[in-house]
Amino acid sequence: MRCADFQELYSDYRDGRLQDRARLTEVERHLRECPRCARQDLAVRRGVEVLRAGPGLEPSPAFRWALQRRLAFSRAGTDPGLAPGGLVASLLVAAAVGLVLIEGVTRLPQTQPAAERSPQVVANPGPPFVGFARADPAAALAPDTSADEDAALHVPAVAP
Amino acid sequence: MAIGMHRGGQPQLVTAQAPLRPLDDSSLVSLYLAGQHKAFDQIVERYQKRLLNFVYRTIGDRERAQDLVQEVFIRVHRHMHRFDQAKKFSTWIYTIASNLAKNELRNRSRNPLVFFQTIKKNWEGDHRPLQFEDPHQRPDDLYRRRHLRELVEWTVAQLPGHHRQVFVLRELDGKSYEEIADITGCNLGTVKSRLNRARNRFAHLIAPHLE
Numbered sequence A: 001m002r003c004a005d006f007q008e009l010y011s012d013y014r015d016g017r018l019q020d021r022a023r024l025t026e027v028e029r030h031l032r033e034c035p036r037c038a039r040q041d042l043a044v045r046r047g048v049e050v051l052r053a054g055p056g057l058e059p060s061p062a063f064r065w066a067l068q069r070r071l072a073f074s075r076a077g078t079d080p081g082l083a084p085g086g087l088v089a090s091l092l093v094a095a096a097v098g099l100v101l102i103e104g105v106t107r108l109p110q111t112q113p114a115a116e117r118s119p120q121v122v123a124n125p126g127p128p129f130v131g132f133a134r135a136d137p138a139a140a141l142a143p144d145t146s147a148d149e150d151a152a153l154h155v156p157a158v159a160p
Numbered sequence B: 001m002a003i004g005m006h007r008g009g010q011p012q013l014v015t016a017q018a019p020l021r022p023l024d025d026s027s028l029v030s031l032y033l034a035g036q037h038k039a040f041d042q043i044v045e046r047y048q049k050r051l052l053n054f055v056y057r058t059i060g061d062r063e064r065a066q067d068l069v070q071e072v073f074i075r076v077h078r079h080m081h082r083f084d085q086a087k088k089f090s091t092w093i094y095t096i097a098s099n100l101a102k103n104e105l106r107n108r109s110r111n112p113l114v115f116f117q118t119i120k121k122n123w124e125g126d127h128r129p130l131q132f133e134d135p136h137q138r139p140d141d142l143y144r145r146r147h148l149r150e151l152v153e154w155t156v157a158q159l160p161g162h163h164r165q166v167f168v169l170r171e172l173d174g175k176s177y178e179e180i181a182d183i184t185g186c187n188l189g190t191v192k193s194r195l196n197r198a199r200n201r202f203a204h205l206i207a208p209h210l211e
């Protein structure tokens, strides 16, 4: 067996899909005799072992909270959709809204005219907001009408 | 109370308090469609980490991967009634994730600045002190191990996008060729040739670091 033949059959061999006994024996013999192909096989096996042994990413603590919030918006038909940096941005928006509310409550007894207390003073959009798809808060709460939604859902497993 | 179905088994009565964890995907979907919302939480619990890692390895940006995985769950939630229960749920949810990740990669290729910022951010990524990783290991072993893991992850990131996705689905998510074909929308021949090329390239890049 030549190296090119081995390369051709390698994935079938690694995934246990090589049904033909004679071919399997040839591949195994080539692995014993060819240092180059044996080196490749070893690198795949060891490399994948290292990948599998890694802890992997965990969702951040805010992940479920933000998802619940988006699901609630989705049920109400007001999901802000997929904005860049959405998780961080939604937390910042929530914090900003909280600050505006606190600000409003603590200043209620004062006789300051409402017009002077603009939320913009508190919720100053710094660099983390750069990725916002829609700067206008009302627009951000509009239903998600992203054109790619049906494309992303277009899968054989969905009944017509 | 609702009726849950174990794949190939008898229908099983499930009360609101019954533990959902042992149920298979198909039963969870049935329960959710029958109005038991806790079943959806269990689906999220079951898939959030594996989808996050799949999308992250496809697009290379952990924050954006979280956003996309959330979007996957939103779409599953919104369109569950359209899911054909004769099919495998995990293939459906991975297909949605795969399509969103592919769209993201396409958008990124049109915006080199975003891509550059992502690479820079990931390069500065892991700042956890080594001693928190495993108290039973020597710091130099821990360092070597983490360094090797980073190298291997970097190697995966070097593969072309459509090769990388097939490689991750097979080697890390354990998907069959047929499932990968469904998820990626390719035929079996393409899956096999992409997997072969991905493994070949992966081995070529990582071999010098493993010796």
Ligand SMILES: [Zn+2]
Binding pocket: A002, A003, A006, A030, A034, A035, A036, A037, A038
């Ligand atoms: Zn050879």
